[in-house]
Amino acid sequence: MPQKISENIQDYLKRIYEFTLSGGRASTNQLAQALGISAASVTNMVQKLSKTEPPYLTYEKHQGVKLTAFGQQAALKIIRRHRLIEIYLVEKLGYTWDEVHAEAEILEHAMSSLLEKRIDAALDHPKFDPHGDPIPDINLEIPEIEQTALSSLKIGNKGHVLRVPNEDPQVLRYLGKFGIRPGAHIKLISRTPYDQTMRIKITETGNEAIIGPSLGKKISIAKDS
Amino acid sequence: MPQKISENIQDYLKRIYEFTLSGGRASTNQLAQALGISAASVTNMVQKLSKTEPPYLTYEKHQGVKLTAFGQQAALKIIRRHRLIEIYLVEKLGYTWDEVHAEAEILEHAMSSLLEKRIDAALDHPKFDPHGDPIPDINLEIPEIEQTALSSLKIGNKGHVLRVPNEDPQVLRYLGKFGIRPGAHIKLISRTPYDQTMRIKITETGNEAIIGPSLGKKISIAKDS
DNA sequence: ATCAAAAATTAGGCTGACCTAAATTATGAT
DNA sequence: ATCATAATTTAGGTCAGCCTAATTTTTGAT
Numbered sequence: 001m002p003q004k005i006s007e008n009i010q011d012y013l014k015r016i017y018e019f020t021l022s023g024g025r026a027s028t029n030q031l032a033q034a035l036g037i038s039a040a041s042v043t044n045m046v047q048k049l050s051k052t053e054p055p056y057l058t059y060e061k062h063q064g065v066k067l068t069a070f071g072q073q074a075a076l077k078i079i080r081r082h083r084l085i086e087i088y089l090v091e092k093l094g095y096t097w098d099e100v101h102a103e104a105e106i107l108e109h110a111m112s113s114l115l116e117k118r119i120d121a122a123l124d125h126p127k128f129d130p131h132g133d134p135i136p137d138i139n140l141e142i143p144e145i146e147q148t149a150l151s152s153l154k155i156g157n158k159g160h161v162l163r164v165p166n167e168d169p170q171v172l173r174y175l176g177k178f179g180i181r182p183g184a185h186i187k188l189i190s191r192t193p194y195d196q197t198m199r200i201k202i203t204e205t206g207n208e209a210i211i212g213p214s215l216g217k218k219i220s221i222a223k224d225s
Numbered sequence: 226m227p228q229k230i231s232e233n234i235q236d237y238l239k240r241i242y243e244f245t246l247s248g249g250r251a252s253t254n255q256l257a258q259a260l261g262i263s264a265a266s267v268t269n270m271v272q273k274l275s276k277t278e279p280p281y282l283t284y285e286k287h288q289g290v291k292l293t294a295f296g297q298q299a300a301l302k303i304i305r306r307h308r309l310i311e312i313y314l315v316e317k318l319g320y321t322w323d324e325v326h327a328e329a330e331i332l333e334h335a336m337s338s339l340l341e342k343r344i345d346a347a348l349d350h351p352k353f354d355p356h357g358d359p360i361p362d363i364n365l366e367i368p369e370i371e372q373t374a375l376s377s378l379k380i381g382n383k384g385h386v387l388r389v390p391n392e393d394p395q396v397l398r399y400l401g402k403f404g405i406r407p408g409a410h411i412k413l414i415s416r417t418p419y420d421q422t423m424r425i426k427i428t429e430t431g432n433e434a435i436i437g438p439s440l441g442k443k444i445s446i447a448k449d450s
Numbered sequence: 451a452t453c454a455a456a457a458a459t460t461a462g463g464c465t466g467a468c469c470t471a472a473a474t475t476a477t478g479a480t
Numbered sequence: 481a482t483c484a485t486a487a488t489t490t491a492g493g494t495c496a497g498c499c500t501a502a503t504t505t506t507t508g509a510t
Contacts, residue, residue, distance in 0.1 A: 027488090037469090040468090040471095040489075042488095048466095062487075089343075092347075110335035111332075118319060122317075233496095253458055254458080268458065269497080270498095287457075287459080
């Protein structure tokens with residue numbers, strides 16, 4: 001029977017979902033680090049989660065874990081709530097995009113189905129959170145969006161920002177200062193040959209920003225014309 | 226140092242606060258019943274809570290417990306959050322007054338200081354929750370209101386409702402059907418001599434409602450002219 | 451004042467979710 | 481192919497917060 005699902009289990013599932021988005025398996029160490037607990041504890045918990053009825057994930061020794069369809073639904077449910085909260089806080093309570101992640105991380109576990117419905121309705125069924133991450137709909141479907149990494153832009157080419165999936169408030173404030181946010185139009189000015197650091201221009205604000213290579217890979221854009 | 230205060234401790238403090246509002250001490254059994262746990266567990270926990278630094282409460286064997294000033298502040302903080310959430314859900318998210326208690330009971334533990342501030346501001350510093358219970362202000366002060374029990378009204382006299390402090394959704398829906406809510410104007414039609422059951426008329430709706438003696442003691446009113 | 455019933459406490463245990471240390475298995479550079 | 485290192489798992493332990501059963505203390509009716 002589908003037992004009640006505790007907060008930390010939700011956190012495990014969410015992390016595993018994120019780590020396996022690109023198809024692979026999530027490793028014990030990865031999860032331990034992301035969850036801020038020891039690797040031994042992770043091994044222990046994933047063994048349990050692979051033995052529930054139905055199981056949340058499949059586990060093979062030393063091979064990492066992968067969510068079952070059941071586990072994925074559970075993960076998407078939390079992710080939906082997380083992202084709904086984020087956009088609600090920004091739209092209705094004056095939060096900035098760097099403040100909402102930490103808040104949502106806690107509130108997501110306290111959100112009832114009714115509250116989820118009401119917030120979804122109050123925002124007219126939003127499709128994206130403040131960072132441009134897609135919000136799974138009521139059936140937990142995620143809209144597919146075509147997107148490229150900012151770092152793949154050619155010099156002189158233009159694009160507009162789709163996603164800035166970074167939880168770090170410092171980074172978000174830095175980007176926000178230049179006007180880099182979902183929807184912003186940008187143009188790649190230059191790139192250093194050595195480490196691929198980019199200089200980009202933001203159309204809306206006229207600012208120029210320096211973006212390092214790792215951040216450049218995380219920011220998703222659509223290429224314009 | 227003020228250690229982090231877990232959810233169940235918050236629940237203990239809230240209950241003790243409620244039970245000792247009228248000056249006495251909260252008994253082990255009372256608390257056990259209210260919290261849905263065994264009396265032995267309560268004894269155990271209150272002993273701990275009386276030995277923290279600073280202590281949340283004073284405990285003497287077989288004499289019940291009483292909050293310290295420190296414990297009271299902690300309780301009031303949760304109560305403030307609980308009531309702010311209740312009124313917010315009604316005002317901004319279309320909840321009815323019978324739905325909000327259960328929701329707030331969970332959300333109160335997930336609410337940050339920032340969220341508390343934003344919600345307080347969004348509602349322009351509300352003074353009462355949907356049941357007419359006063360919301361402690363930012364300094365945790367509670368406005369004193371003069372109030373009498375509905376049951377003390379004389380036949381033929383009028384009044385208006387101040388508080389309907391009942392968590393039971395069924396009761397709240399029953400009362401709501403007649404238009405009995407904070408602010409409603411009422412008049413006592415009759416009272417049965419045997420068990421004090423009252424028949425009252427609600428001015429706004431023109432309805433008449435039957436109110437039993439225990440509920441009559443819980444509903445607070447102000448007498449009109 | 452007595453004493454049965456009610457209330458509270460003590461003693462001893464359980465479980466979930468974490469930990470460290472030790473042992474095992476996998477990996478990749480040579 | 482070997483082997484040092486990294487990754488993972490196993491073993492054994494802690495702690496918070498609950499439990500039941502047994503015991504002690506208080507209370508109130510007579």
